[in-house]
Amino acid sequence: MPESAPRGPVPVAAVVLLALAWLLPGLTGHDPWKQDETYIFGIVRHMLSSGDWVVPLNAGVPFMEKPPLYYWVASLLARTLQGILPAFDAARLASGLFSALTLAFTALAAREAWGPGSGRLAVLGLTGCFGLLFESHIMITDVPMLTGYTIALYGLLRSRTHAVQGGLWLGSGAGIGFLAKGLLVPGAIAVTGVLLPLLFAAWRTPRLPLVIACAMLAVLPWLVIWPVALWLRSPELFYQWFWLNNLGRFLGFSVAQLGADSSTWFWPRTLPWFGWPLWPLAVLTLWRQRASFGRDPGLQIGSVAFAVYLTVMQVSASARTAYGLPLLIGLDLLAIPAATCLPRTLERAIDWLARGLFAPAVAFSWLVWAIMIRTGHPPRWGIPHGLDPNFVMPFHPVAVTLALAGTLLWLGSWRSLPRLDARALLSTASAVTVFWLVFAMLWQPWVDQAKRFREVFDQAAQALPADYNCVSGLQLGESTRPMFDYYLARRGIRHTHSDDPAWRARLVDQWGLRPPATPPGWALVWHGTRPQDDEESFWLYLRRTTH
Numbered sequence: 001m002p003e004s005a006p007r008g009p010v011p012v013a014a015v016v017l018l019a020l021a022w023l024l025p026g027l028t029g030h031d032p033w034k035q036d037e038t039y040i041f042g043i044v045r046h047m048l049s050s051g052d053w054v055v056p057l058n059a060g061v062p063f064m065e066k067p068p069l070y071y072w073v074a075s076l077l078a079r080t081l082q083g084i085l086p087a088f089d090a091a092r093l094a095s096g097l098f099s100a101l102t103l104a105f106t107a108l109a110a111r112e113a114w115g116p117g118s119g120r121l122a123v124l125g126l127t128g129c130f131g132l133l134f135e136s137h138i139m140i141t142d143v144p145m146l147t148g149y150t151i152a153l154y155g156l157l158r159s160r161t162h163a164v165q166g167g168l169w170l171g172s173g174a175g176i177g178f179l180a181k182g183l184l185v186p187g188a189i190a191v192t193g194v195l196l197p198l199l200f201a202a203w204r205t206p207r208l209p210l211v212i213a214c215a216m217l218a219v220l221p222w223l224v225i226w227p228v229a230l231w232l233r234s235p236e237l238f239y240q241w242f243w244l245n246n247l248g249r250f251l252g253f254s255v256a257q258l259g260a261d262s263s264t265w266f267w268p269r270t271l272p273w274f275g276w277p278l279w280p281l282a283v284l285t286l287w288r289q290r291a292s293f294g295r296d297p298g299l300q301i302g303s304v305a306f307a308v309y310l311t312v313m314q315v316s317a318s319a320r321t322a323y324g325l326p327l328l329i330g331l332d333l334l335a336i337p338a339a340t341c342l343p344r345t346l347e348r349a350i351d352w353l354a355r356g357l358f359a360p361a362v363a364f365s366w367l368v369w370a371i372m373i374r375t376g377h378p379p380r381w382g383i384p385h386g387l388d389p390n391f392v393m394p395f396h397p398v399a400v401t402l403a404l405a406g407t408l409l410w411l412g413s414w415r416s417l418p419r420l421d422a423r424a425l426l427s428t429a430s431a432v433t434v435f436w437l438v439f440a441m442l443w444q445p446w447v448d449q450a451k452r453f454r455e456v457f458d459q460a461a462q463a464l465p466a467d468y469n470c471v472s473g474l475q476l477g478e479s480t481r482p483m484f485d486y487y488l489a490r491r492g493i494r495h496t497h498s499d500d501p502a503w504r505a506r507l508v509d510q511w512g513l514r515p516p517a518t519p520p521g522w523a524l525v526w527h528g529t530r531p532q533d534d535e536e537s538f539w540l541y542l543r544r545t546t547h
Contacts, residue, residue, distance in 0.1 A: 007418075007419055007420055007421050007423075008419065008420060008421065009117055009120075009420070009421050010120055010121075010124065010420050010421060010422055010426055012120055015120040015123050015124060018123075018124070018127060018429060018430060018433055019103055019123055019127055021406060021433050021434075021437055022127040022429070022432070022433040022436060022437075023096055023099055023100060023103070023136075024096065025137075025402075025436060025437050025439075025440035025441065026137040026138075026436065026439075026440040026444065027089070027092050027093055027095065027096045027137055028085060028089040028092065028093070029089065029440075029444060029445075029448075030089075030444055030445075030447075030448035030451075030452070031088060031448060031452035031453075031454050032088050032139065032452065032453075032482075032483065033138065033448070033451040033452060034451055034452075034453070034479045035479055036138065036139060036140045036141075037088075037092070037138055037139040037140070038453070038479040038480070038482055038483050039058045039063060039478045039479055039481075039482055040070065040071065040074070040091075040139040040140070040141070041087075041088050041091060041139060041482060041486070042058040042059050042481065042482020042483075042485070042486070043056045043057065043058050043063060043068075043071045043482075044071055044074045044075050044078055044087070044091045045087070045482065045485075045486065046058070046059075046060075047071055047072075047075040048075055048078060048079060048087070053068065053072060053075075054068075054226070054229045054230055054233050055230065055233055055234070055237060056068050056071055058478055058481065058482055059476075059481035059482045059484070059485050059497065060481075060497065061478075061481070062234075062237055062240070063478065064237055064240040064241035064244075064245055065241075065245045066141045066180070066181055066182065066245070067178065067179045067180065067181070067182060067226060067241070068179070068226065069141075069144055069176065069179035069180045070094060070098075070139070070140075070141040070143070070144050070180060073094040073097065073098075073144070074090075074091035074092070074093075074094040074139065075091070077090045077091060077093050077094055077097075078090040078091045081093070088139075091139060092137075092138070092139050094139070094143075094144075095136060095137060095138060095139060095140065095143045096137075098143045098144045098146070098147045099136040099137075099143060099147075101147045101150075101151070102126070102136075102143075102146050102147045102150050103123050103126060103127070105147070105150045105151050105154045105173075106119075106122045106123065106126055106150050106154075106329060106332060107119030107120065107122050107123050108154050109122070109150065109153050109154040109157055109329075109333065110122035110332070110333060110336055112154065112157040112158055113157055113297065113298035113301065113302070113333055113336075114298050114333075114336050114337060118336050121336045121339050121340070121422050121425060122332050122333070122336060124339075124422060124425040124426055124429040125277075125278055125281075125331075125332040125335050125336070125339070125425055125429075126328065126332055127429045127432065127433060128277060128354075128425055128428035128429030128430075128431075128432050129274075129275065129276070129277070129278055129328050129332075129432075130273055130274060130275075130276050130432070131270075131273070131274035131275060131276075131321060131324070131325070131328060132325065132328055133432060133436060135321075135322045135325065137436075137440075140322060141180050141181055142180075142181065142322035142323065142325055143180075143325075144176060144177075144179075144180035144181075145177050145180040145181035145184070145185055145325070145326070146325040146326055146328075146329075147173075147176060147177075147180070148173045148174065148175070148176030148177025148178070148179075148180055148181075148185050149173065149177050149185045149188070149189065149325075149326040149329060150173065150326075150329050151169055151172060151173030151176060152169070152170050152171075152172075152173030152174045152177065152185070152189045153173070153189075153192075153301065153305060153329055153330075153333075154169055154173070155167065155168070155169030155170030155171070155172070155173055155215070156170055156189075156192070156193060156196070156301060157297070157298075157301060158170075159205075159207075159211040160202070160203065160205060160297060163205070163207035163208075163210040163211045163214065164210065164214050166211055166214075167210065167211040167212065167213065167214025167215040167217075167218065168214050168215070168217075168218045169218075170189070170193070170211070170214075170215040170218070171214065171215035171216060171217065171218025171219035171220075172218045172219070172222075173185075173189070174186045174189045174190070174215070174219045174222075175218065175219040175220075175221070175222025175223060176222065177189070178219075178222055178223055179222050179226060182241075182245065182246045183246045183247075183250075184250075184312070184323070185326070186219070186223075187312070188305075188308055188309050188312050188326065191308050191312075192301075192304055192305050192308045192309075193215075195304050195308065196300060196301060196304055199300070199304070200294065200295075200297070200300050201295075202295060202296075202297045202300065203297065203300070227242070249316070249317065249318040250316050250317060250318065251317060252317030252318075262316060262317055262318055262319035263319070266319045267310065267313055267314055267319070267324065270321060270324070271324075271327070274321060274324065274327075274328075275327065275328060275331050276428075277335075277350055277354075277424060277425065277428045278328065278331040278332055278334075278335045279331055279335075280346075280350070281334070281335035281336075281338040281339055281342070281424070281425075282302070282306075282331045282334035282335045282338070284338040284342070284346075285299070285334050285335065285336075285337045285338040286299065286303065286334065288337075288338065289337065298333060298336075298337075299334065301330075301333065302330045302331070302333035302334035303330070303334065304330075305326075305329065305330040305333075306327060306330030306331055306334070307330075309324075309326050309327050309330065310327060313327070335425075339421075339422040339424070339425050340421040340422050342423075342424055346424075347423050347424045348423075350424035350427070350428065351417060351423050351424055351427040351428075354424075354427045354428040354430075354431040354432075355414070355427065355431060357431070358431035358432065358434065358435045359431075361435055362407060362410075362434060362435055362438050364382070365435075365438045365439060365442055365443060366403075366407070366438065366442070367382070368382045368443075369393060369442040369443065372391075372392075372393035372446075373393055373395055376392055377389070377390060377391070377392065378390075378391060378393075378446075385532065386450050386531070386532045386533070387446055387447065387450050387531065387532060388446070388449055388450060388531035388532060389532075391446050391449055391531075393445065393446060394445055396441075399441040399442065400441065400442070402437065402441050403437060403438045403441035403442050406433075406434050406437040406438065407434060407438060409434075410430055410431070410433075410434040413430060449531060450530065450531050450532065451530075452483075452530075453480065453483035453484075453487065453530065454487060455530070455531075456528050456529065456530050456538055457483060457484060457487035457488060458487060458491075459526065459528050460507055460526055460528065460538060460540050461487070461488060461491050461493055463525055463526035463540055464493070464505060464540075464542075465542070468504055468505045468542065469492075469493055469494060470493065470494035470495065470496070470503050470504070470505065471488060471493060471494075471495050471496075471503070471505040471506070471507050471540075472495070472496050472497070472498065472499060472500060472503040472505065472506045472507070473485075473495060473496070473497050473506075473507050473509070474497070474499060474506055474507070474508050474509070475508055475509045475510060476497065476507075476509045477509060480509050480536075481497065484507065504542060504543040505540065505541070505542055505543070506519075506522065506540070506541045506542075506543075507538060507539070507540050507541075508538065508539045508540075508541065509536065509537075509538055510536075510537055510538075510539065511535055511536055511537075512535070512537065513529075513534065513537050515527065515539055516539060518541065519541065521543060521544050522541040522542065522543055522544065523541060523542050523544055524539060524540070524541055525540050525541065525542050526539075526540040527539050527540070
């Protein structure tokens with residue numbers, strides 16, 4: 001295609017199809033995966049069985065790390081879809097629901113900032129972002145946190161022209177973020193909302209007091225109802241949630257106890273891949289439009305939102321990549337102006353980088369899958385660490401058809417890319433999407449077997465003699481306790497987490513492969529781990545004599 005030839009916009013239908021192909025695969029068809037999914041599903045099971053929607057309990061133990069919004073939505077979906085989907089698949093659809101809302105409100109925010117046609121570019125930017133892919137498809141509370149943050153930013157943008165509507169969206173988004181994760185989103189949004197009118201005249205509208213009033217009215221129920229209910233139930237649990245898991249994680253005084261510690265270079269090392277391909281486009285936008293920065297609300301909110309949230313992440317004593325998902329929204333807003341007017345050399349470079357990274361990955365995925373189907377086992381040279389070298393790959397015709405259709409459509413689209421605007425974003429988004437589609441359709445059963453607890457607890461149950469119908473689980477962590485309960489309950493085996501002398505079977509969870517000391521009067525009858533897991537092992541003991 002000639003360099004000067006006019007190019008057309010990316011069709012909305014293509015963006016919607018791509019978003020669905022990115023969003024839906026991986027949400028169903030696998031057991032809860034360690035680390036986050038297992039304890040979240042444990043909390044969902046407790047809510048469904050007990051009807052207690054105030055205190056999140058994981059296998060009988062209060063789990064006060066996060067507020068309960070995700071658990072509520074996941075529980076409602078599990079109850080609604082009972083008999084249609086397994087409970088864990090139905091619960092995981094909460095992530096799909098929140099991710100869809102994130103895409104929708106990012107598109108609305110982009111349109112508010114940059115005008116018609118920008119929403120589709122914002123969706124392409126997010127779906128092509130490396131940092132968003134995995135967390136959007138698992139049970140994790142950071143997904144609704146991102147949704148709330150996105151809605152709040154949209155409210156800020158909307159409030160410039162529609163004070164009441166914008167204020168309500170602003171408060172609702174901050175409230176959703178609070179009830180999903182805690183103080184992080186309301187705090188970052190509040191600082192952003194204060195800095196914008198302080199720094200830029202474009203945000204000092206006469207109706208700003210009305211915006212603030214509407215936002216406070218909208219956020220108040222989210223901030224008050226559940227925390228008050230929790231306090232009335234148990235001041236001690238409120239203290240664990242508010243002081244230790246919110247302020248303690250941020251300031252650092254509870255990190256040694258709760259984990260997820262940070263380092264000075266965590267985010268400087270993470271952002272280059274986490275925010276690709278958005279950050280090069282965002283930098284180019286800021287450089288090209290630097291002269292209009294003082295009067296362009298889109299540039300201002302994208303820059304301030306990103307800078308505020310990055311500062312919060314950098315000074316926080318806790319760090320995980322999932323905590324930084326809101327960084328992508330500011331980058332996405334800043335990337336849009338440059339997406340359709342990149343220098344052709346840079347545009348082609350990002351396009352071919354996406355193809356160069358993901359075409360071999362897709363080809364490798366197909367090759368290993370084909371060998372496994374043909375030979376009945378993985379090739380000895382193509383086994384990623386942690387996967388079972390003896391796994392027998394099942395053949396699912398519908399999944400294979402979807403993966404093949406996606407691959408062929410992607411390859412066929414390469415000829416059309418030079419004719420469309422936003423070639424770099426579109427190429428990266430389609431490459432990431434097809435890779436994820438192929439992975440979810442072909443490799444998910446293999447990865448599922450490695451990341452779930454089904455086999456290890458089934459094997460432990462099978463090792464029990466016929467007259468042993470109850471097991472005590474000892475030293476089980478927050479991820480293994482709920483899976484121990486779930487899989488043993490499916491087999492009709494009674495279980496407890498107490499060291500009751502009346503229980504004649506004991507399952508011990510221990511880090512490392514060395515066995516724990518065998519208690520007097522007990523005999524080791526089984527030892528097992530998840531496939532290729534060289535860190536965590538399980539030991540089953542039977543009581544020889546009764547006391």
